[in-house]
Amino acid sequence: MTAVAVGFFGMIGALLRYGMDEAIGRWWHGAFPIPTLIVNLLGCFALGWFTARIKARDDIHPYIKTGVSTGMIGSFTTFSAFSVETIQLLEKGAAGLAVLYVLASLLGGVLFVAAGFRSGTSRFGNGGMDP
Amino acid sequence: MIAVLLVGAGGFLGAICRYIVSQRLSRIYGRFPFGTLTVNLLGSFLLGWMIGGEWPESRLLLWGTGFMGAFTTFSTFKLESVNMWTNKAYGKMGLYLGMSYTAGILLAFAGYSLAKIATMR
Numbered sequence: 001m002t003a004v005a006v007g008f009f010g011m012i013g014a015l016l017r018y019g020m021d022e023a024i025g026r027w028w029h030g031a032f033p034i035p036t037l038i039v040n041l042l043g044c045f046a047l048g049w050f051t052a053r054i055k056a057r058d059d060i061h062p063y064i065k066t067g068v069s070t071g072m073i074g075s076f077t078t079f080s081a082f083s084v085e086t087i088q089l090l091e092k093g094a095a096g097l098a099v100l101y102v103l104a105s106l107l108g109g110v111l112f113v114a115a116g117f118r119s120g121t122s123r124f125g126n127g128g129m130d131p
Numbered sequence: 132m133i134a135v136l137l138v139g140a141g142g143f144l145g146a147i148c149r150y151i152v153s154q155r156l157s158r159i160y161g162r163f164p165f166g167t168l169t170v171n172l173l174g175s176f177l178l179g180w181m182i183g184g185e186w187p188e189s190r191l192l193l194w195g196t197g198f199m200g201a202f203t204t205f206s207t208f209k210l211e212s213v214n215m216w217t218n219k220a221y222g223k224m225g226l227y228l229g230m231s232y233t234a235g236i237l238l239a240f241a242g243y244s245l246a247k248i249a250t251m252r
Contacts, residue, residue, distance in 0.1 A: 002150070003147050003150050003151060004147075006146050006147055006149075006150040007143040007144070007146050007147040007150075008143065009146070010142050010143055010145065010146020010147065010149075010201045011139045011140075011142045011143040011146070011201075012142075013142060013146070013201065014138050014139065014141065014142020014143075014145065014146070014196070014197050014200055014201045015135060015138055015139050015142060017196075017200060018134070018135075018138045018192075018196055018197075018200075021196075040205040040206070043205060043206040044205065044206050044209045044210075046206070047206040047207065047209075047210050048210065048213070051210060069207075070146075070149075070150055070153075070207065071146050071150070073206050073207075074146065074149065074201070074204040074206060074207050075142050075145065075146045075149075075200065075201035075204070076206070077204055077205035077206040077207075078199075078200040078201070078203050078204065078205055079171040079174060079175065079203035079204060079205050079208060079231070079235060080171070080174035080175045080177070080178035080199045080200065080202070080203040080239070081178065081199075081200060081203075082205065082235075083175035083178070083179065083235040083236050083238070083239035084175065084178050084179050084182050084239045084243065086236050086239070087179065087236060087239050087240045087243055088182075090240075102232060102236075105205070106228065106232065109205060109206075109208075109209035109212075110209060110212060110213055110216075112209075113206070113209045113210050113212075113213045114213055117213070
């Protein structure tokens with residue numbers, strides 16, 4: 001049953017990613033894969049925040065909690081597009097941009113998870129990464 | 132409109148498959164996030180294969196943007212890495228990050244190149 005909840009929320013996450021990719025792709029036409037980077041970093045912040053603020057709450061059904069974190073935020077962000085975009089940059093001979101993309105994802109992802117987590121713990125102080 | 136249906140259906144299935152693989156693998160190897168690592172590496176190879184094989188747009192929306200996009204995940208991977216850092220498991224974190232990025236990009240390249248070779252024939 002949890003799997004169905006993950007699927008339902010996963011559908012929403014995938015559609016949000018697609019919508020954002022399309023929207024950002026309307027004004028960004030450069031070689032650098034800005035849409036995936038923005039989606040991934042935003043998702044990292046959201047998952048950090050959710051883990052800190054919502055995960056420990058017992059008034060929210062586990063289906064919803066796993067659905068939103070694993071399903072929606074998990075499907076909103078993506079790793080496969082990141083890998084393929086990196087090799088496409090390398091194929092175009094844009095090695096500098098490829099390195100920049102990997103570093104921005106590597107460091108940015110960690111920073112955005114940490115920032116989200118911090119913002120989730122700051123105001124009410126409930127929850128924790130290891131409750 | 133049809134694009135929304137394709138991406139939505141792919142996302143639904145991809146998320147369920149990721150959840151099942153993660154559950155199975157975390158039960159077998161509890162201490163290391165092999166579930167996330169497996170879906171990310173497998174998904175990188177398969178998406179590389181699809182893009183290299185120049186799949187038509189509707190198939191790419193369903194299986195690429197929808198399924199592989201949801202099957203693989205970036206946020207959980209990063210959260211797990213940050214948790215390792217918080218637990219002072221720095222070696223494990225380095226291994227996890229190193230393996231994900233190195234093998235992910237290499238496997239995407241392998242899938243992409245293999246599809247290019249296959250379609251040339």
